[in-house]
Every structure is written in C-alpha cells, then in structure tokens.
C-alpha cells in the first residue's frame with residue numbers, strides 16, 4: 413500500500429475524532445475582544461498533543477497589547493521530532509474568535525451538527541482548520557513514523573485584533589526564524605482547493621481638519637472644520653477614487669473587486685461629541701473646530717507605502733490651495749506591507765500537488781484582500797515560505813450561523829497530510 417493510500421485510511425479512521433475535536437474547540441468561547449478562555453483552549457490542545465508524544469509549551473505574551481491578569485494572552489506550541497534530520501513544517505492557527513453579533517438561529521457555542529455542517533462562532537474561522545491540521549498531523553505520524561524533520565502545531569492569540577499577543581510575539585522570540593521553521597501553513601478558511609499566497613498592504617490613518625469655534629448663529633465668525641472635511645471628501649470622490657480604481661494588480665486577489673487599490677472611510681467625527689442615550693437635552697450651537705476621519709487604505713504589491721501616503725498629502729494640499737484658512741494633520745495609526753509567497757516555493761508546490769491528488773482538480777492561487785498572521789511570519793520571522801490553506805468559506809467568517817463542512821475538513825486534512833508526506837516523508 414502506498415503512503416497516500418495509508419494516509420487516506422488513517423484520516424478516514426479519524427473522522428469522528430475530527431468532528432469531536434472541532435466541536436470541543438467551538439464550545440470554548442474564546443471571544444476577542446476581550447480575549448476570553450485563552451488558557452482553557454491552549455490547555456485542551458496541549459493535553460491532547462502531549463498525550464500523543466508532542467512536546468508542548470504554553471506561552472503567555474506578557475505585556476502584549478490586551479494582555480492583563482484578567483485576560484492573559486496565552487499561546488500553545490507543540491513540537492514532534494521525526495526520526496531523522498530534516499525540515500520543520502509548522503501549522504499555525506489562531507484560537508480567538510470575533511463577537512457573536514446578532515442574527516443567529518443556532519447556539520453560537522453549541523457546535524450543533526446538521527447534515528454536513530458544524531455550526532458555531534469560529535467554526536470556519538478557524539477552529540475547523542485547526543482541528544483539520546491536528547488530525548492531519550496525527551494521521552501522518554501514524555502512517556509514517558520514520559519521517560524526517562519535525563512538525564509543529566501552534567494555536568495563537570489575537571489574530572482578529574492584529575496578532576500582537578500571538579504570532580507577532582512568537583515571531584519576535586525567534587520561533588519562526590528560518591533556521592528553526594522552514595514551511596508554514598496557516599489553515600484560514602480559504603477553501604480546500606485554493607492556496608492563499610499572501611495579502612494586500614494596509615495603511616490606516618486619521619486625518620483631522622482644523623478650524624475655529626464660534627457661535628452657530630454667526631458661523632462667519634468661526635471656521636468650520638466640518639466644511640473643510642466636506643471639501644476633502646469631495647476631492648476624494650472627484651480624483652482619488654477614480655485613481656485607485658485604475659490601479660490594478662498582478663496579485664490574484666479575491667474577490668475580484670479587491671484586485672485594485674481601495675480606500676474606506678471607517679469613521680467621521682466632527683464638532684460636539686455625541687451625548688449618551690440618557691442625555692435628554694439639546695445640542696449647543698457651535699461651529700466645529702475639529703473634524704476627523706479614519707481612513708483604511710489597502711494597497712498593492714506594485715505600490716510603495718511612501719507613494720500611498722504621498723497621494724493623501726497631495727490631495728490635502730490640493731484642497732488647501734482653494735481654502736486659505738485650511739489646516740490639517742495626518743496621523744499614522746497602523747501599517748502592514750503587502751506580502752506574496754512565490755508560486756514555486758516548496759510549501760506552495762507541495763500543496764498544489766496534494767490538492768490535485770486529493771480533489772482531482774488544479775489548485776487555484778489567491779491572495780487575501782485583508783491581512784492575517786502571515787504578515788508577522790514574513791516581516792518579524794523573515795520566513796517567506798508561508799501560505800494560508802484550510803477548509804471553509806471565507807464569506808462565512810464573522811457572519812451569524814457560521815459553519816464549517818465536515819467533508820471539507822476531512823478533504824483538507826488529507827491534503828495537509830499529503831503535504832507532510834511530500835516535505836518530510838521521503
């Protein structure tokens with residue numbers, strides 16, 4: 413019997429375990445923010461893997477953003493050494509989930525099964541992928557006990573809020589250094605026949621227009637920051653949005669609409685702060701002396717972040733040319749460089765071959781419109797051989813009645829096991 417057939421049998425044999433593990437993970441409500449039950453989920457995984465011969469560690473990201481004694485940022489890393497020297501393949505999943513939100517018809521932490529689906533917050537993003545990778549690794553070790561190299565599985569905190577208490581922390585401790593880990597697979601829900609090579613870049617900034625406060629009955633005595641901001645937004649409509657829509661990328665970003673540069677205005681605030689719902693009085697008549705927007709600019713691998721920022725400064729200067737009293741400030745909030753792993757990188761080639769073997773069709777290559785933990789592996793860890801590959805549909809992430817398909821999980825577990833066979837089994 414060849415190794416591929418043995419792996420298929422080992423995975424089939426573990427189907428019930430795959431569903432049971434997925435359900436156990438969904439039932440631990442690791443809500444972030446604020447970051448609940450991180451230790452519990454790390455212990456659940458560490459107990460399981462330690463019992464199967466892994467060396468496991470629980471690592472708290474002390475003093476990372478959000479870390480406190482009430483909500484400690486716990487991470488779990490498990491490692492299994494092979495029989496001979498070789499590469500290390502690392503599966504990284506985030507264990508946190510976003511808020512439940514409204515509109516559920518199921519218990520968000522009940523892990524209900526109906527037909528081919530397991531429902532729950534985090535089912536597809538990404539406890540289904542985490543469980544699939546654990547089962548894939550266990551099946552591989554059973555089928556190929558004399559493999560070369562090492563396998564690591566990590567469950568990390570805070571991906572949904574930037575990953576600073578999770579992968580960024582581990583990377584800063586050297587855990588993704590190229591001499592330690594050679595291949596990284598992040599089982600985010602990108603669908604079982606797609607390989608996600610990376611993501612677009614991000615720049616968040618706050619833009620503030622400044623004026624002068626005055627009585628609202630004599631606005632000519634003041635200078636309205638809201639009217640200045642109106643001019644800024646009009647200039648964006650006029651010149652910036654058409655410019656961005658025209659910038660197309662060679663990156664295979666999905667969905668198609670994200671294959672260009674984009675800009676979202678996340679928020680706008682001007683003038684008097686809004687009062688709480690319990691305030692029953694009227695607002696006061698004032699000319700707004702400050703108005704702020706937060707912009708979320710997503711940029712392409714073909715663009716430099718310096719150009720992206722210069723575009724906004726140029727726009728502000730154009731507005732200023734027509735408004736003599738106009739003043740403004742731009743404050744950087746957050747930035748991430750775009751990243752895209754080469755298609756001929758070893759982990760990409762192995763995964764493409766495994767998808768073709770398991771599903772009988774060619775793998776599709778995609779790039780994510782938003783970022784995920786690959787940014788830290790790439791930038792802090794300096795490791796380029798990294799992809800996202802896992803079961804589930806990205807559209808379901810963060811939605812009510814989120815689910816993951818049982819068949820999808822079993823298929824991608826088989827793909828992951830075959831990748832291990834290709835990278836470590838020879």
Ligand SMILES: [Zn+2]
Nearest residue numbers: 537538571600
């Ligand atoms: Zn995710």
